[in-house]
Each structure stands twice: as structure tokens, then as C-alpha cells.
Amino acid sequence: MTEQQNTPLRAAFIGTGGIANAHAEALWDQPGVELAAAVDLDPARAQDFASKWGVARTAASLAEALDGGGLDLVAICTPPSSHFPLALEALARGLHAVVEKPPALSLAQMRQLETAEAASTGTLSCVFQHRFGSGARRLLAMQDSGALGRPLIGTCNTLWFRNQAYFDIPWRGLWDVEGGGPTMGHGIHQFDLLLHLWGPWAEVTAFAGKLARRTDTEDASAAIVRFESGAIATVINSVISPRETSYLRLDFENATVELEHLYGYSDTNWTVTPAPGREDVVESWNQGEDLSSGHAAQYRALLRSLQAGGQPPVSIAHAYATMELAAAIYASSVSGTTIARGQIDETSPFFTRMDGHLEPWKQEETLNA
Structure with missing residues (x-):
């Protein structure tokens, strides 16, 4: 991922159910962000989501989405049991990942995510939007x-x-x-x-x-x-x-x-x-x-950190406690x-x-x- 301000950050949504709309809405108004891909096992749901938010393409998996074009950031918006394997996949591919709560199902999985992030050029941040x-x-x-x-x-x-x-x-x-x-x-x-x-x-x-x-x-x-x-x-x-x-x-x-x-x-x-x-x-x-809490507030902080080349707020280590x-x-x-x-x-x-x-x-x- 390039950090140059004139290069749009290409974002994908994995899972296009209810909570994905909160992520799309939060990123919609952020400057320098392209809504690049909607990933869902249900093609019709992915297409509906893409049409609603102006997402460029749809795919059935992260691998398929990457075949269609480069990505920088993925928002993991699936049921909790899939958060851990999808976060591991994103990190293995060098992507920045944002994962909904809970970020994993156990402390053992949290430690594995810390290890995977340390070995990746990507980063992992957890959605705890009330902090922002x-x-x-x-x-x-x-x-x-x-x-x-x-x-x-x-x-x-x-x-x-x-x-x-x-x-x-x-x-x-x-x-x-x-x-x-x-x-x-x-x-x-x-x-x-x-x-x-x-x-x-x-x-x-x-x-x-x-x-x-x-x-x-x-x-x-x-x-x-x-x-x-x-x-x-x-x-x-x-x-x-x-x-x-x-x-x-x-x-x-x-x-x-x-x-x-x-x-x-x-x-x-x-x-x-x-x-x-x-x-x-x-x-x-x-x-x-007066700034409201919510996904938009957390994404603003996340994008600032990525543009500066720093660690994102609410890292997996921060979320461990x-x-x-x-x-x-x-x-x-x-x-x-x-x-x-x-x-x-x-x-x-x-x-x-x-x-x-x-x-x-x-x-x-x-x-x-």
C-alpha cells in the first residue's frame, strides 16, 4: 500500500450484512478512500450492497477480490467465528484489516493474531468505536x-x-x-x-x-x-x-x-x-x-495513522486487555x-x-x- 495522499486507499468489505453498512457509511465521506470491493458468499446480497454504496466490484472471497484489483484495507463484517481466520488471511496478504467485535473467540486466538500481525506488512485494528x-x-x-x-x-x-x-x-x-x-x-x-x-x-x-x-x-x-x-x-x-x-x-x-x-x-x-x-x-x-462516537470517528483516526505510517488505534494488543x-x-x-x-x-x-x-x-x- 502506498501512503501518498494523492493515491486512494482501496477498501473492501468482507460480509455485506447489517453491520457492513455502518462501515460503508463511515468510509463513504472519508477523503482519499475508494470503496473497491464487496465480498460475500451470497452474490445477490453482495451486488445489492455494491449498488447501494457505489462499490466497484463484487467477489465471493478475498482471493477473488484481489484477483480483480489491488486492495489496501479490508473491513471484516461477518459473524464472529469467521473473524479470526479472515483476519489471518488479510494479514498474510499484507493488508490492513479492521475487524468487528469480538476480534476473536479466545485469548489463544488473540495471541495468534498478534504473532501474525508482527510478521505482516499489514496491521489489524478492532472496532471499539466508543473510544473515539x-x-x-x-x-x-x-x-x-x-x-x-x-x-x-x-x-x-x-x-x-x-x-x-x-x-x-x-x-x-x-x-x-x-x-x-x-x-x-x-x-x-x-x-x-x-x-x-x-x-x-x-x-x-x-x-x-x-x-x-x-x-x-x-x-x-x-x-x-x-x-x-x-x-x-x-x-x-x-x-x-x-x-x-x-x-x-x-x-x-x-x-x-x-x-x-x-x-x-x-x-x-x-x-x-x-x-x-x-x-x-x-x-x-x-x-x-462535539464529535459523536461511532465507526466514522474510529475510521478517521485509523486513516490518519495509516497516512502517517503508524500503528492503528485499538491494535490487537490494545484489545487483548x-x-x-x-x-x-x-x-x-x-x-x-x-x-x-x-x-x-x-x-x-x-x-x-x-x-x-x-x-x-x-x-x-x-x-x-
Whole structure:
């Protein structure tokens, strides 16, 4: 790939279902980007997508797309079980790849992706778009400046609702296909933002279960996370909550900062409540432009990094800490023990599959039948 600004970056979309539209929309308005190929096993769906977004050509595989012309960047928008092999293929071909969440199904796969990226001229970045809204960037800057004081207590809730029909789709709710339930597939965006803001986590104690849906994975989990800073946060992930919300509350010494939204936010979704005598915090918060979170914001940051020849934001190494917390929530809930960061290594059954190959809630269903 050439980095010259007058050479368009040629992008392909692997998978042309619903989420691919978010990627296409995000890249549509970016200067210097050509929507070059739509890749899908269903030719009609690929053609519909290509017609909608003005994509130059369609193909049934990445190899076929490359035969039709050069590519620089691929957006992997397929079901979760295919993220890992497609990312490996893209890296092996020297392409930059953007992969939807979860980037892989296990920590073992994450380590393999790190190795593949190190050997490739391409790069791999993971879609954790909540990091890129102006509210998150402003909050991170205020933390770093010391204006907010120490982080103390946090709440991180992803309370969504998915009915039984959602899980009746054949590839949903299966460990080998999705890697887990709402902890992996829904709440991961919100607690990724929590980790991005509050830094490394130290240990976690969690519960999870199958409370209302017929599915192999959990439909809800709840965790208490202690950070290396000493701060403590609760993290709840649910797809059985009728009033849907994504809610983050962070209590610092000098202010409480809250974010409530559903699938994306702007500055209007944030609230800052100062501690008595610290009204200056609100004045600092109200400065700067309002940029929404979302795929477009992340792609802007990604394209800047590629043009500069640097590493993309949310690299596979950066995403490992988020995936490791997901694995620890599962390990703690299944084992009934507290899990420390770094504890899930190659010797752990939770390293190669999030449920430790135990299928705990499937067994629970059998016992309760």
C-alpha cells in the first residue's frame, strides 16, 4: 500500500450484512478512500450492497477480490467465528484489516493474531468505536491532567433486550460461533470504554447465568472489577432488560461523570456533577467540539495513522486487555473464584474457549429440566 495522499486507499468489505453498512457509511465521506470491493458468499446480497454504496466490484472471497484489483484495507463484517481466520488471511496478504467485535473467540486466538500481525506488512485494528467520541477523549485528557482527581467508584451497565427469536437464529448463542453471550457480544463495547478510561484492571469476581433465554451461553453477567489504581467498578451485561440503556458512571475525587446512551453517544449524553467547590471541572468539560462516537470517528483516526505510517488505534494488543476481562468474567463465574489479570494463560482451559470447554449453563439447563 502506498501512503501518498494523492493515491486512494482501496477498501473492501468482507460480509455485506447489517453491520457492513455502518462501515460503508463511515468510509463513504472519508477523503482519499475508494470503496473497491464487496465480498460475500451470497452474490445477490453482495451486488445489492455494491449498488447501494457505489462499490466497484463484487467477489465471493478475498482471493477473488484481489484477483480483480489491488486492495489496501479490508473491513471484516461477518459473524464472529469467521473473524479470526479472515483476519489471518488479510494479514498474510499484507493488508490492513479492521475487524468487528469480538476480534476473536479466545485469548489463544488473540495471541495468534498478534504473532501474525508482527510478521505482516499489514496491521489489524478492532472496532471499539466508543473510544473515539469527543466526550471520551475530553474525559481522558482531564484525567491525565489531574483535574478530576483519583478514580474511585464506577458503574458500567449494558442493559439491552433481545427476545427468544433473536437467539433462534442458528449461529447465535453458541460458544463455538459467538464465543459467548452478552459479555462477549454486547457489553464488551461499554467495558472496553471503561478500561480505556481507567486503565489496567487487576482482578475480577463475577456471576453469570442463563436466566430467561434458551441459549447455550449466558444471557446476563455481573462482575466487580478492581483496577490497578485501586478503583472499583461494577460491570453488568444483559440482553434480558426491557428498558434498554448503556450507562457509565465514574466517580472521581472532584466530580461524578455519567454517560447514558444506547448504541452511540454525543456530548449531550454526558453529565458532569462537580464535588462541592470544584465547579471549575464543569467549566473545563464544556470546552471543545462535539464529535459523536461511532465507526466514522474510529475510521478517521485509523486513516490518519495509516497516512502517517503508524500503528492503528485499538491494535490487537490494545484489545487483548478487554478480551482478557471478558475471559476473566467467564472464568470467575464458572469457577466461583476471583481471577487476576494474567492468570488465564496457556495452561488454563479458559485460554482456548471462554467457557473453559465446560458448557456450564447447558449443564444447568439439563439439571433443571
